[in-house]
Amino acid sequence: MIPQSRRQFIQTMGNGFGSIALGSMLARDAHASNLSDDPLRHHPSKVRSIVWFFLDGGPSHIDLLDPKPALQKLAGAPLPPSFAKPQTAMGVTANTPLLASKRTFKKHGKSGIPLSDWLPNLARHADDIAVLRSCVGEGLTHVAGVSHMNTCSTLPGRPSLGAWSVYGLGNDCDNLPSFVVLSDRRGDVPGGSRNWGSGFIPATYQGTRFLEGPEPVLFYAPPPQVTPLRQRRKLDYLNWLNERHKNQSTPTDRLDARIASYELAWKMQTSIPEVNNFSNETRETLNLYGIENETTKAAARACLMARRLVERGVRFIQVYLGSGSAWDAHSDLEGNHSNLCKETDQPVAAFLSDLKRRGLLEETLVIWGGEFGRTPMSESGDGRDHNPWGFSMWFAGGGVKAGSIVGSTDDIGLYAVDRPAPIKDIHATILRIAGLENDLLTYKHNGRDERATVTDATVIDELLA
C-alpha cells in the first residue's frame, strides 16, 4: 500500500505508543522546525500536550463554578412549574425540594471570575482559566456519561478524544506512550478502558493506563530474574536474527518497524521507572503539590506525574480525580465535595503554577470537568442527582481565552440557556485549539469517513484566544 498522505504514512507505520522511530522522528522534526508549519495540523497551534482532569462522578457546578443566587431564595420549594421536568437518574424530579448551596462565591483576579470557597487554590489562577458554563451531555448514568464525555457517544465502541488527538498530532516522544491515563486512587472508571480506547482506529492510538504500584505499564520490565544485561544480550541476538530476515525477505516497512519497536521497548524499560521516580523533584515542588500530605497525596502524585509527562512530550494525558465515581454526591454533598476539593484543589492549582513557571502552560491545553454536573433539586435531603442538561467545565493554557466565562445556565443551574455546548462542540473546540479541524480529521470505517464528533459540530469560538 502506498501512503497517500503523511498522516496515513505514519498511520501505516504505527505511531502513538507503538511508534516506531521513523514515525515519531517525523513528528519531532516538524515540531523542531516550526510548530505552525507542522503538516499534521490544520491550523497553527502551540499546543504540544493536552491534559484533562476528569472529575469522575459529576462535580456540582452549582457549588463550584456557577453561583445561583436565585436558588438560595427558592431553596426548600419544589421545582417551579416554569421548568420542564427532567427524567433524572435516581428519580428525583419536581417533587424533591430545591437545595441551596452552602458555599460562598467570591470574584477573583482581574477577570473577576467567581469561584466557590471550596477552590481557594484555583482562585489564584482565576485569570488563567476560561469557564464554560453551558455544557450539555446525553448520558444519564455514569457509564453513559463518562463514555459520552470521552467518545461523543453514550454507547461503547467509538475512539476516545485522546485517541483521535494522537492520531491527528502524531507522537512527540520516543520512549513513552503518547496517550497516558492516570488516576488518583479508588475504583475503576465506569466502563473501564473503553473510555480511552481507540475503537475502530488502530490500537496504536489507544490510551495506556499507568497503574498503581511497581508495574505502572503492563510488561514494561522483564521478570525480576532477568538483569538488564541479560535482556540487552537477548535483544542483540534477536536484532541480529531480525536484520538478517529483513535482508532476505520482501522489503516492507513492517520489518523495520518491528526492529524499531524492540528498541523502543528497551528504552521504556528505563524511561518508565525514570518518569515514575520523583526523587529529582525539589522539596519545594513536592510541597507545592502536597505530596506529603495524607489528604492531597494521591491527587498530588497524579498531577505531578502529569507535569512530568508533559515535559517529556506525551501528547494526551487524562487524569481521573476521584476515579470510581467519587464525586457522585447523591447524599451529603457537603461532606463528599468538601473532602474531594481538599484532596484535589491544591494539586490541580500546583500543576497550573508549575507549568506556568516552567513556561509550559502556553504549550499545554488543560481541561477540567466531569461527565455531568448536579441538579439544583435535592436528593436524600442533602445530596444532588446527575445533571447532564447544564453544567460547567474550565479550560486553561495555550490557545484558551483565559479569564472569560462562556455560556450560562438558567437561574437555578438546571438547564443550559446561553450558548448550550453539546459535548461534540467541546471536542471540536479542543481539537481546534490543538490545531486540528474536526471535519478533516477522519478515519474510514465500514465505508464511512468517521470523525471524532460523530456528526457536525461547532467550535465554541468564545473560548478561543
Place this chain on the structure above:
Amino acid sequence: MHSLLGKHHIKLVFPFIFCGLLILVYASAAETARTSPSYQALIRPKIPTETISCPNPIDAFWKASLNKAGIIPGQQANKRTLLRRLHMDMTGLPPNVEEVQKFLNDNSPDAYEKVVEKLLASPAFGEHWGQQWLDLVRYSDSEGFKIDRIRPDAWKFRNWVIQSFNNDLPYDKFISWQIAGDELAPDNKDARIATGFLRLAPEESNGADYTQIRQDILNDVTDVTAQAFLGLTLGCARCHNHKFDPIRQEEYFQFQAFFSGIIYPDEIPLGSISLTPRQKSMEEKALSMRKDLAQMMQEHEKNLFEEIVVALDPQTQIALKTPPEKRTVTQSQLATLASKQIDRRKTKLYRRLKPEQRTIYDKKFENLANLAKELPIQEAYMGVSEKYAKAPATFRLAQGDVKKPKEEVQPGFPLWIDKEQPHITALSKSSGRRTALAKWLTQPDHPLTSRVIVNRVWQGYFGAGLVANSSDFGKASEPYHQPEILDWLASELVRNQYSLKSIHRLIVNSSPYKLASKVTDQEVLKKGNQIDPENNLVWHAEVRRLSAEQVRDAILHASGDLNSGMHEGVVRFALPASLAKSRYAWTKDEAQAAAKKRSIYLIQRRNMPNPSLEAFDFPDRNLSCANRNDTVTAVQALALLNDPEIFDHAQNLAANIMQKAGNNTHLQIQAGFLAILKRSPDSKELEQSRVFIEVTSAAVDPLERLADLLHALLNTSEFLELE
C-alpha cells in the same frame, strides 16, 4: 427574476435550495447505486476459455484479469512457506516438524491437496475460522456498561459457531438459525442456541431509561445483522437517508421491524429434564421451601421494587406495575429488561434482614441447598424468544431519536434490493417476522448474502477481500477488483448447497493463493508495481502479521504446552497483578490445564479486554469487526518480551530440549529452530546462536541461556509474520 432574489431573500431561500440539492444528490446516488454490481441478482459468470489449462476456475478468471491488465504474476511460494501459510490460514496453528518433513518428502502430484483435505477435517479449522465470525457478531462473555455482568451461557453460542464450521453446517442454515432458530426449529437445541446472535448486543441492565435501552439494542441488532449478513452499513440510515447508498431512513426502520417482537430473558431452559418420582416429590418440597424463603423477603422486595421503579422511565414504570399476563409485548420487553436490575438487587436484600431473621433464613436456605444438590440441574442457554403472534409497532424515529417517533412502518426489505415485500406467517407465540427475513436472506439468487460470505472467506486467506471493505458492499467500496471471481464463488456456494468448506477448498487450491510474497524476477516486479502497485489483482502474496490468537496459540504449540480440544465454559486466565484489583477482574481457574487452551476459549469481558491479545489488535468487543488492524507496536514487543507466561513457555521448551540434547549446544540450537521456526538453522545462524549460548548470553544457568535463545526466536519477524 433577479429582483425577487434580493439580498434579504437569500436567507429565506437558501434552505430550500439546499434541501432541493440534497434531494437531487440523493436521487442521483440512488440511481447509480442501483446499478452497483453487488446489488444485481447473482448470475453465474462464464468461465473464460482463453486459459484452457486451468483446472481451477478461480485461476481462469484470475489469469484473464491479469492478462487484461498486462501483468505477469510472480513465482509460486516454496513448499515450506506454502505449508506454514496453509496451516496457519486454515487452522490458526503451524504445522509440526513431522508434518513439514512429510510434505517436503511427498512428491506425489496431490501432496498439497491431501494436506488441504486433512486440514479441512481438523477440529482446529472451526477454532480458527469461528473467530472471524465472533469478531463480526462482537461476541463477548459479558454485557458491557457499568456492571458488565457475565453472560454465563454465551460460550454455548461460541462453541456452536466452532462446531458449525467444523461440521460444514450449510451457510443458509447457519444464518437462518441465528436470526430465527427459535421459530424455524424450536425443538432443535442448536438452532435455539444459535439465536444467541441476537443477544450479543451490549446491554445496560443497570440502566434507568429502558425505552432507550430497548431501542439501543434494536439498533445494534439491526446494524450488526446488516453488516454481518448483507455487508451493508445500514446504520448510517438510522438518522438520515444514506449518503452513498440508496437506503432511505424508513427502510432502516422497516428492516428493524423484523426484530421488534424479541424478548430478552436471561436464561432460557434448554431441553426438559425428567424427574424420578422421588425427585418429583423433592422438587415439590423445594418449591414450598422457596416460597417460604420468598415470604421472609416479601416486605423488603416490595420496598426494593418501589425504590427502583421510581427512577425508571415512565413506560417502564407502567410496564412493571402491570401484571405480567396483562402486559403488551412492548411492556413485556421493558419489564424483562428492567427485571434484571431488580433481580440483581434482590440478591443483596439479605442485608436488610434483622440478625435473628438471618439465622432463620440461613437455616432454611441451607436445607434448600441440601435438597437442591440431589435435583438435576436444568441446562440453560442464552437466546431469544417471542411471546405473541403480534409484534409491537415500529416507528420511523426522527434523527433516530426514540423520543421522536414519526409514522409507523411495516417489516420490509431494502427496496432497491428487492421490490417484493415479505410474506409473514405468524406462529401462535411468535410473529414469524424473523423467519421471513431468514428466508429472504437465503434465497439462492440473493444479491448480497453469498457474495458477502465468500468475500469474507477470501479475506481470511489474502488479508483483504475482493471487496476490500468486507462489511460494506455499498457505493463507498467501489470499484471492485475481479468481480467475476466473487460472483463465480458466490454462485458456487449456492450450487454446493451452501457448503463453505467447498469454497475454502477452491480458494486454497488456486494459483493466486500459492504465490510467493517476494517477486524475484525484476521485470515482473517493475511491471507489476507500475500497473497495480496496490496488488489489487493479486500478482504476489502479501506478508501478514499473525493475529492475536495465532501468536499466542503458535507459542503454545511450539513450546508443546498447547492443550487442544474444545472447552466448555470460559477460561479464566490469570490477569497481571496490576489489573487483578479491578472490579472487572476475575479469579483465575484452579485448573492449570485450562490456561493452555486455545485463545478462542479465553474469557472475553467487555470492560477488561485481554491485555496480551489487545496488544495484537484484538478488536473492541462492543463493535462488529470485519477485518482487524495489522499493526507493529512497542506494546507487542513488551508483551512478547516480558510477559512471564511467554517466558515460562520458553523455559518449558528449553527443559524439554535439554532432556534430549543434553549440553550439546549444536543439538540444542537445531532443536530450537525446528520447534519454533520449523526449519534447521543455516551455518551463519548456527554460529551466531552458538556464540549467544556459549559466550554472549548474560544468563547464568545453561537452561536459561537456551530459554533466552528460544524466547528470542519467539520474538522474531520470521515467527510473527506469515509469508
